[in-house]
Amino acid sequence: MLLVPLAIVGKALLGHRTPATPTPTAALASPSVSPTPTRITTAPTTAPTTTGPKSTTPTPVATIADCNVRDLSVSVTTDAQTYAVGSPVTIAMRISNTGSSPCKRDVGALPNEVWVTDVDGLVVWTSDACQTAANPQVVTMRPGSTFGNTQVWSGLNSGRDCTSAAADATAGNYFAHARNDTVESKPYAFTIN
Numbered sequence: 001m002l003l004v005p006l007a008i009v010g011k012a013l014l015g016h017r018t019p020a021t022p023t024p025t026a027a028l029a030s031p032s033v034s035p036t037p038t039r040i041t042t043a044p045t046t047a048p049t050t051t052g053p054k055s056t057t058p059t060p061v062a063t064i065a066d067c068n069v070r071d072l073s074v075s076v077t078t079d080a081q082t083y084a085v086g087s088p089v090t091i092a093m094r095i096s097n098t099g100s101s102p103c104k105r106d107v108g109a110l111p112n113e114v115w116v117t118d119v120d121g122l123v124v125w126t127s128d129a130c131q132t133a134a135n136p137q138v139v140t141m142r143p144g145s146t147f148g149n150t151q152v153w154s155g156l157n158s159g160r161d162c163t164s165a166a167a168d169a170t171a172g173n174y175f176a177h178a179r180n181d182t183v184e185s186k187p188y189a190f191t192i193n
Contacts, residue, residue: 064102064103064104064140065101065103065104066103066104066105067097067099067103067104067105067141068099068103069181069182069183070099071097071098071099071100071101071103072095072096072097072098072099072105072180072183073095073096073098073183074093074094074095074096074178074179074180074183074184074185075093075094075096075178075185075186076091076092076093076094076114076176076177076178076185076186076187076188077091077092077176077188078090078091078092078176078188078190079091079092080190081190081191082190082191082192082193083155083190083191083192083193084192084193085155085168085169085170085171085192085193086155086168087155087192088152088153088154088155089116089152089153089155089176089190090150090151090152090153091114091116091150091151091152091153091176091178092148092149092150093112093114093148093149093150093151093178093180093185094146094147094148094149095107095112095141095146095147095148095149095180095183096141096144096145096146096147097141097142097143097144097145097146098143098144099143100143101143102140102141102142102143103140103141104138104139104140104141105138105139105141105147105180106136106137106138106181107137107138107139107147107149107180108134108135108136108137108138109127109131109134109137110131110134110136111179111180111181112127112149112178112179112180113126113127113128113178113179114126114127114149114151114153114176114177114178115127115128115176115177115178116153116169116174116175116176116177117174117175117177117187118169118172118173118174118175119172119173119174119175122159123159123160124157124158124159124169124174125153125154125156125157125158125159125169126159126160127151128160129158129159129160129161129162130162155168155169155192156168156169157169157170169192170192171192171193172191172192172193173189173190173191174189174190174191174192175187175188175189175190176188176190
């Protein structure tokens, strides 16, 4: 008689089963990895629309008129009140738009002139004496704006001629003047001694 251990026979009689593997529960599950965030942009699906017929004529740009002389003022000053005989005199002219609208004005060398007179009103120097042909310099002047121009008088009494043989202006009282076309400044007094 053959003896087989009961444990082996018991397995055969009961059928051999392997223990079931437990399924992990949500609490025991490993943490999941979140995907990298992605920026999502949306483009409009339709182009903006306009109503009415398309215009084939460009919109006109407002034109700026020439300055009215009533809306302009010209002033003149010197960089000092007193100069030594033979010293240069720096003369500054200013053109201002005193009107209420922007306007165009030629502020170049051709319409501008700076000159010096003595007490008798004789011209002892002018910026126009040695001037060559000049190109226009048209600018738009806004209300209240000022355009400046500076001239240097050498202190020589050259009159209205362009000459290098002129003598120094003598000691005395002088007046600086300026104009832009037909708009003139008031005289500005200074002294040479």
